[in-house]
Amino acid sequence: MRYRHFSGILLAGAVALAMLAGPALANPTIVFDLKSGRILQHQDAFKRWYPASLTKLMTAYVTFRAIAAGEVQLDSPIKVTKHSAGEPPSKMGFKPGSVMRLDNALKMMLVKSANDIAMAVGENVGGSQAAFAERMNAEARRLGMTGSHFVNPNGLYSPDQYTTARDLALLVTAIRKDFPQYVPWFSIEGLAIGKKQIANYNLLIGRYPGADGMKTGFVCSSGFNMIGSATRNGRTLVAVVLGEQSAVSRAETAARLLDQGFATPQPNWITIAALPAYGDTTSVNDLRDELCRKKPAVEQSEAAPPVGDKEVPKSPYQEKLDHVPTLVAVGLGGATGPKPKAMLDETGQEYADVPLPTWRPDVPPPPGAEPTVVGSATAAQGDEPAKVLN
Numbered sequence: 001m002r003y004r005h006f007s008g009i010l011l012a013g014a015v016a017l018a019m020l021a022g023p024a025l026a027n028p029t030i031v032f033d034l035k036s037g038r039i040l041q042h043q044d045a046f047k048r049w050y051p052a053s054l055t056k057l058m059t060a061y062v063t064f065r066a067i068a069a070g071e072v073q074l075d076s077p078i079k080v081t082k083h084s085a086g087e088p089p090s091k092m093g094f095k096p097g098s099v100m101r102l103d104n105a106l107k108m109m110l111v112k113s114a115n116d117i118a119m120a121v122g123e124n125v126g127g128s129q130a131a132f133a134e135r136m137n138a139e140a141r142r143l144g145m146t147g148s149h150f151v152n153p154n155g156l157y158s159p160d161q162y163t164t165a166r167d168l169a170l171l172v173t174a175i176r177k178d179f180p181q182y183v184p185w186f187s188i189e190g191l192a193i194g195k196k197q198i199a200n201y202n203l204l205i206g207r208y209p210g211a212d213g214m215k216t217g218f219v220c221s222s223g224f225n226m227i228g229s230a231t232r233n234g235r236t237l238v239a240v241v242l243g244e245q246s247a248v249s250r251a252e253t254a255a256r257l258l259d260q261g262f263a264t265p266q267p268n269w270i271t272i273a274a275l276p277a278y279g280d281t282t283s284v285n286d287l288r289d290e291l292c293r294k295k296p297a298v299e300q301s302e303a304a305p306p307v308g309d310k311e312v313p314k315s316p317y318q319e320k321l322d323h324v325p326t327l328v329a330v331g332l333g334g335a336t337g338p339k340p341k342a343m344l345d346e347t348g349q350e351y352a353d354v355p356l357p358t359w360r361p362d363v364p365p366p367p368g369a370e371p372t373v374v375g376s377a378t379a380a381q382g383d384e385p386a387k388v389l390n
Contacts, residue, residue: 094117145167
């Protein structure tokens with residue numbers, strides 16, 4: 001039998017846990033107070049899970065660190081490479097060679113959850129996908145994210161990319177506390193690019209009182225993931241929800257957990273960092289069969305179903321906003337800052353974005369000439385419907 005747990009006190013090296021009244025969840029969750037780090041409730045917090053586009057929070061954090069280190073600036077150019085332009089949707093669809101400001105790129109990555117832009121940010125800031133992934137893993141180790149491993153900056157499925165609810169709580173805490181100047185980006189209601197308007201996939205934004213972040217994610221193998229945060233009366237709570245069945249249900253679950261948290265007085269319970277590992281900490285759940293082989297394509301999407309769909313139960317997080325959304329303008333151009341240092345050679349010249357030569361198909365390749373793919377998101381996609389990835 002599975003239980004949702006409240007964090008208690010350490011007792012004989014374990015946490016004293018009490019069952020919360022009501023139906024138990026069947027997927028990893030954790031709710032905590034951002035300021036104190038105290039956990040209000042958790043379940044399967046150390047269970048490995050495919051992060052999907054929650055990965056982009058680590059991409060943002062590594063980039064924020066690079067900005068602070070002087071490697072790049074908010075107005076630095078981010079060039080769309082041939083590799084990044086080829087990433088599957090969700091994407092902006094800019095052509096290779098297109099250039100934008102870093103701050104605009106990050107907003108597109110966080111709000112639109114654009115896979116092509118996330119890859120472009122990773123390649124420009126890190127020098128390559130592999131080099132950026134190394135930095136992601138280095139930051140994960142530094143933050144104590146013991147159950148996480150990254151191979152790409154956008155969260156497209158790879159069997160070697162996984163995380164845990166507890167690790168994501170550590171990451172969120174680091175982002176919010178180390179870089180408060182960027183916190184408003186996580187609550188943007190929508191983007192305007194030319195005449196096109198792009199709504200935030202986070203259904204809590206603009207609908208749940210006090211909602212101020214942070215990210216959603218979906219691939220078939222992960223289910224619908226979400227990190228929802230809200231601030232009321234100076235108190236910020238964060239709910240990490242992994243493996244939900246739909247875009248609407250993950251919003252409803254996050255809202256319910258936040259409601260329960262705000263109704264709970266500030267406890268003197270265990271912190272995220274001090275929570276002892278428990279349960280299965282090595283295997284990774286795969287929901288592909290449950291979510292994508294048995295459901296129609298329309299249900300395999302980050303976007304919530306239309307309100308008028310009679311087959312879908314009504315939800316307050318499915319309704320249109322009751323106000324005109326505040327849109328942030330983004331687009332190409334305007335990148336007047338210095339080029340990312342990772343994109344410059346020893347002479348200060350920018351590396352050329354040219355495809356690597358391949359061996360002639362009519363001649364057997366010499367030993368070692370075969371292409372090697374390590375943790376490639378594109379190669380690992382298999383039959384994942386590209387149009388539903390974020």
